[in-house]
Amino acid sequence: MLITVTRSGGFAGGEQEREIDTAGRRDAPQWEELAHRAVASTPDGYHYRITVDGRTVDLQDPYLSEDQQRLVRGVLGEGS
Known part of the structure; x- marks a missing residue:
């Protein structure tokens, strides 16, 4: 392996x-x-790619910080 x-x-x-x-x-x-x-412990959640002024980060639920969650919900129109 x-x-x-x-x-x-x-x-x-x-x-x-x-x-x-x-x-x-x-x-x-x-x-x-x-x-x-380790691979099996990764939950089946959403994956996100956030780009701000050319800087990109890849994220996955449930490992988003509170600020990342608020940004995602706001940009996707899901409230704050």
Whole structure:
């Protein structure tokens, strides 16, 4: 199993990507079980892409901050 994690943003705005190939690893069952649980724990919610003056962020329910929720509801015409 190939597991890839990408992290971007932060103060410097950089991106870091690493992967683990579990093939042939003695700890493969633990990595694979963890990966399956991590992916399965993502709820089936809405995905959002917000762009402000050329800066874009991708978000997913239920992980929006209160300000992000208010912006989404306001722009989509769903009240405040």
